[in-house]
Amino acid sequence: MSPNDNEPAVSLRIRQPTMADYVRQDTRRPHPLPSNRFNPQTTTDSRVHAVNYSSAKRLVTDKDEKVSACLHLDGMSSATQPARSKRKSAAIDYLALTCIKGLGDKGIAHVLAQVGRDAGTIAEFFRCSPRCLRERYGLRSSVADNLASQVEQAGEKAVAIFQRACDLGIVILAPGDAEYPARVREFYDDTPPLLYAFGNVSLLDSACVALVNSAKPVAHALESTLALASRLAEAGQTLVVGTESSSYNVVSLAAKRADGCTIYVMHHGLFAAVKPGPQCEPAPLTRCLGEPLAPDRSLLVSPFRLDGRWQKGNGPRRDQLVMALAKRIVAVDVKAGGTIEELCREAIRIGRRVFACQIVERTKAARANESLLAGGAAALVADPAGSNVDIVLDAQRPAETLFPTDDLERRRSLGQFFTPPEVAQFMWNMVEVLRGKKWKAAARVIDPACGEGVFLKVAAERGHAAKNCFGVDIDETLVPLWQDDERLRGARLFRASGLLDNPSIGLVPGSFDLVIGNPPFSGQGLKDLLQLTQSPASSSTQRQRSLFGDEPDESFAKDADANVHMIGRHQRAILDYLARQLSRYACWRLRDGLDDGANESLAETLNGGGLFADLDLDSERPIRASDYERMARAVADWPVDRPLDTSQPEVRDTIRRLASTAIEVFFTERFVQLAKPGGMIAVIVPESILASDQLAPLRLWLMRQIQLLAVVSLPQKVFTGVGAKAKTGIVFARRYTAAELEAHAKAPGRIAEELRDKKILLTSPHPDADDWSFDDYLLGVTESAKRVADANI
């Protein structure tokens, strides 16, 4: 209770007493002392203690380099010697404060805050009367009454600690110092802690990111944390970590492997962590790499007194400092109601950039992450490659610089041609007609390249449960559109690549009743993969070692050093993962349909055949299916913890083939992959998929996977509104069940006899006709589909 609580309102105008007032009162008239604990014989005037204590301070010479380092005074010129002395004195005062028995870290922080508010000094604090200490600084009576008796002892101890800190190269940062990180002050409101640091203090000014998990995160969360941390470290970000939990350990491991910068926040005093001589890594997991701490790339920070040991309650305070030091925070797997969630909320409240990973599974963590997302955190999809790290990296750039190019141009580059709503409605009508019944609300629907989410909006309008509607798109500019649209509220929308599996967001093959959408076509496609072959693996990336002690390939690293790095290491790692994942697709290595004589007449008419007829990779002999298999295996068998070795011909050729395969080809296969056996597929494809001779093997493959139900050509003008005049068509199909696939395998022509006579509706518009209208066309096709569906039944 404040002394003024019982005063009438008018008394509130009375000036609050300052510390100087108390000091003046105390010098004028001795304060009443508690009789039972205070011993006037042993307790002298506090000013006397200050004098004695000051004399001890002089033992530490100002000119000592270690002292300068400890006080972080390296930048100060000799002309500011008085300032240096003052700083040193203040630092010892701070340390003395920590040596007062009964005054914990929180209490010290409180005292420092009050000193800061009064623009006073700690020396003045030491001179305060017990009453002043109680009333003004909130000290407990036992501490306040005994402070005077402890000052001298504490001062001497402080000098000794200071001397040791100087010897070890530990830096003391007080909240009042200019070097004290402003963002830590923001996080702690009025009680920022005294910080002790060892290592490269300038890292505090760098781009710091913290990746946090609650205790005992699930395995895939740790995997995602490791991946994101690796990408961030490779991109030159400083990672802020604790030292004990598994989550912090993998982050520090990632930083170490990528030769990145790390700020370790200790959960005990620095004396226990810093010893004379080469320092070992504070995180146990990083010690397995067998290298000492790199002082230029590391900083150990502790909010705990230098000689303090671990005690209960240190963990949350360590986590708080981790959050406080980070400019951006990534919450990967946060449990509801825990410290991390609370700290994340605080970070959001003060305007810090917080990213929360989206998790589909109904776990405690998922609820907390969802709650953070609802509270203002930015959404992030975690995957084993950290593919979405650009969202975190872009957060440090002004928004207007993120997408400098013209929007339409950018969309063309991405191959985005957004679907008109009437086409989306039509496709939904058609799948219901061809299926013969309406969808249940529980049916799982996905659009793996959802764009603005037009197909999912139609699903919502038709009463589909939002939680069963999934949408994925790689374009981050769409996220605000999803958030603003009421119809998409509750739908599972993720910024991720629809081509890659990701169990954490439910993107798993064979798990959807309906796969519907308009995937990208043309544009830049997967050409970025070629950067893997054009630029060498960066030397440090190559030097990444496995956890199991494999030695790096030094010869390769030497070659890599000799070349110019064309892409960032983190980008390279993401492309590496993409190449590995795409190499598992069938579409880029399809040739067997023509090779095995299944369609000889067609093969005869084609000049070259295959997806890569114009890719003159091996003029000696035609590429066989077995070559592709060998190439795919070379990539699949490459160790996960090492970058692909693009100097190997198989790997190199695989990447080139992946990059030269059109993105629509991959997406066509992806639609098939995602559908459950017996599930429906409705996909808008460019005409090349339907008619190109080069893609004949793809169609052969498709016919073994799906039962075509209808193909509807669209007039070229459908996408003119978005800058495209492409010939496209819609394929409606059903994925074969296991039994049907078995029947196909036995059939001589690869089509089971009982399915040969199944009817397929094919329609093409003639928009040049006078009374032609697109709406009538779509309506007419739907009507006809009903008849064909009836005929098939």
Next chain:
Amino acid sequence: MVVSLSQIEGTEYHLGHTWTVTTLGDIAQSNRFNPAYFEDRFVQVEQQLREMGANALGRFIPELLPDGSKGITYGQVGSRDFHPRGVVRYLQVINIRDTGIDFAIKPDRVAEGSHNDPPRSRVLKDDILLTNTAFRGTETLIGRCVVLSRDFGKLNISQDIDRIRVVGVSPYFVGAFLKTSYGQLQMQRVIHGVDSQKINFGRIRALLIPDIAKETQEEVQRQYVEMSKRHDRAMAIKERLLEDSGVDPGRFGETINALANEKPAYGRAIKEAEERLGHLISQLELVIEGRQQKLTPFPA
């Protein structure tokens, strides 16, 4: 087997829409998913030609010619470096008209032996030129063909034109046939492309061409050459006009055409060429369909 929707419910075509119902077996056999490929008009043409024992055009196109070039080839891919004083005339799609070659519009030239003048795609008398690509809004340009009825000197082609040299069949008959509805429908069926439309070598080789008596082929050639003479006469007038007016043909092709149309001699010549071509095509179609044994001469 292609089943019309009418066999399910009495309607075959809506105005402006084409509806086809086919079977999975048919799709598997053709390995095409594009609906237009299965339209009745295309299917019927193919059926008719097969019934009359037509051969694939590829049978008459040798893989390699005695000079080492391929029987079917296109011009150099890549940048076009025109040379105003070059001795090699460079043909582009715009120079190919129904009745023949128009050198008056964009009469570009390239240096002899330059990368735009590879020996493999040099054009000689009796060669067939077929446009193989169309870009947005120019779909009508694809599938145009001409046969060179005389020697035009050193001539080369762009990548959007195929040069076809046939053996064992009259090139004039092939050229005229490709202009008939039988040839055009076959090509329309297999033209494909997302942004630009294309027809590739494989599909050209697969085009069906009826087996016509040698005498009839000779008559086609005779009529074609006559038609070409009219066309060349018209073009000569236009080229003279070009020289006299000083109009930049590269930029003002329409102006040149307008000026030429004002010349009665030009109008007469081009009109007669078009009429002769129309006559030739209709006569050839009648012969293919078996409704006529021989081509009747162009009425005087």
